[in-house]
Amino acid sequence: MRTRFHQGLDDLKQKLLAMGGMAEQAVERAVQAFQTRDVSVCEIVLRDESKINAAERDVDEMSIDLLAMQQPMAVDLRFIVSCIKINADLERVGDQAVNIAERVMDLATHPDPGLNIDIPRMAQLSISMVRDALNAFLSADVDLAQSVLERDDLVDNMNREIFEAVNVAMRNTVGTHRNLLDILVVARNLERVADHATNIAEDVIFWVRGADVRHHAQR
Amino acid sequence: MEGAGIHVKDLNAWFGPKQALFNIAMEIPAKKATAIIGPSGCGKSTFVRCLNRMHETLPDTRVEGKVSIGELDVYGKGVSPVWIRRRVGMVFQRPNPFPTMSIYDNVAAGLKLNGFRNRRELDVVVERSLRHAALWDEVKDDLKKKSGASLSGGQQQRLCVARGIAVKPEVLLLDEPASALDPISTAKIEDLIFELKKEQYTIVIVTHNMQQAARVAEFTGFFLLGKMIEFDKTEKVFTNPSDKRTEDYVTGRFG
Numbered sequence: 001m002r003t004r005f006h007q008g009l010d011d012l013k014q015k016l017l018a019m020g021g022m023a024e025q026a027v028e029r030a031v032q033a034f035q036t037r038d039v040s041v042c043e044i045v046l047r048d049e050s051k052i053n054a055a056e057r058d059v060d061e062m063s064i065d066l067l068a069m070q071q072p073m074a075v076d077l078r079f080i081v082s083c084i085k086i087n088a089d090l091e092r093v094g095d096q097a098v099n100i101a102e103r104v105m106d107l108a109t110h111p112d113p114g115l116n117i118d119i120p121r122m123a124q125l126s127i128s129m130v131r132d133a134l135n136a137f138l139s140a141d142v143d144l145a146q147s148v149l150e151r152d153d154l155v156d157n158m159n160r161e162i163f164e165a166v167n168v169a170m171r172n173t174v175g176t177h178r179n180l181l182d183i184l185v186v187a188r189n190l191e192r193v194a195d196h197a198t199n200i201a202e203d204v205i206f207w208v209r210g211a212d213v214r215h216h217a218q219r
Numbered sequence: 220m221e222g223a224g225i226h227v228k229d230l231n232a233w234f235g236p237k238q239a240l241f242n243i244a245m246e247i248p249a250k251k252a253t254a255i256i257g258p259s260g261c262g263k264s265t266f267v268r269c270l271n272r273m274h275e276t277l278p279d280t281r282v283e284g285k286v287s288i289g290e291l292d293v294y295g296k297g298v299s300p301v302w303i304r305r306r307v308g309m310v311f312q313r314p315n316p317f318p319t320m321s322i323y324d325n326v327a328a329g330l331k332l333n334g335f336r337n338r339r340e341l342d343v344v345v346e347r348s349l350r351h352a353a354l355w356d357e358v359k360d361d362l363k364k365k366s367g368a369s370l371s372g373g374q375q376q377r378l379c380v381a382r383g384i385a386v387k388p389e390v391l392l393l394d395e396p397a398s399a400l401d402p403i404s405t406a407k408i409e410d411l412i413f414e415l416k417k418e419q420y421t422i423v424i425v426t427h428n429m430q431q432a433a434r435v436a437e438f439t440g441f442f443l444l445g446k447m448i449e450f451d452k453t454e455k456v457f458t459n460p461s462d463k464r465t466e467d468y469v470t471g472r473f474g
Contacts, residue, residue: 002471073469210459
């Protein structure tokens, strides 16, 4: 038995899950700030981004060490490759949270355009996808990962609806375009968060089943 | 010379009362490298020794079943083991050059045994074999001056490959050919396997080193307790094996 190696795999998983928790929390905070226009919460998101970036470097280093020192095979090889990819996705999720927080800081300085759109619902869906993708990773749960993939289209549709609503609002109003653009960017970033959750779910399926389900290949 | 595929069916082998192989069935493709992996005592060396009837050279051993190399029935009635071994070369874990013979005579030995006497043609075959074994440049000035035993371990192993391919076999069996070698010599042996594949040899390599199997072989068979558990494309065996026992072995969860 390769006890040290398997301990290394467990450590990698724990590190990645902790990073996932940070990325998920960053999006939650950014969305909370969007709803309350609370700039102080935005500042926390910006401040904590460096922790996610540091975790990304740690996960990469741990993964490369395991590849170089242990020459993993089969499910272990798939696991480490998945970790490297999930790591990149989680770092991007952190970036999306920062982007949202920056837009909220801008929004807070201007009046609300009063659009009839449901950013909180879109945010809730995107965050739940990240959470479920991470839970699927935690417990090697292919069914849960699969359910994440199936939700991506919902978020895409909501993003399109928001785009149309902003488009209409821009045609019908003057003077609030900056806020409308901010909202469009927030929606775009939430849509990207859902895309990253989808990527993570695909990587979980690859790790557990050895199946490549990217780009709507045989799921 | 054209590499031939190897067809194995219902192959069983014994050491005295102890059965070492159980109903092995395998289609080893022609002109490719096939790796045989598995833990110590799993029967992988016994298996390759059955392919050229080396197993029966040990006392109190027995083989049943069918092995064909191309059209040749290896265990057919009247088939000479010597003739089989001309068609199936073998290189062992420990390099075993003939210690008192020169480098040249080591390579030429098999041909001479087969009655090959033409000096000029022998020169051509020796040079070609040493070139194919990636040893020519290192020994060309000492061919008849130095003995095979005077070479380094890695060179000796390549000399054994040269000796093995001098008789133009169709199949080359390599039984842990690099396990006693340093990494540079190992890399040379692995490069050599690639070159030999280009030369249309069918190669079967027994190895403990899974990374080596992954590097050199297109197909891999996993043996356990005398049985073949899985046989598939190498990338499948090492990235997504079908059998849990294979997965446990390649990931080190075995035992």
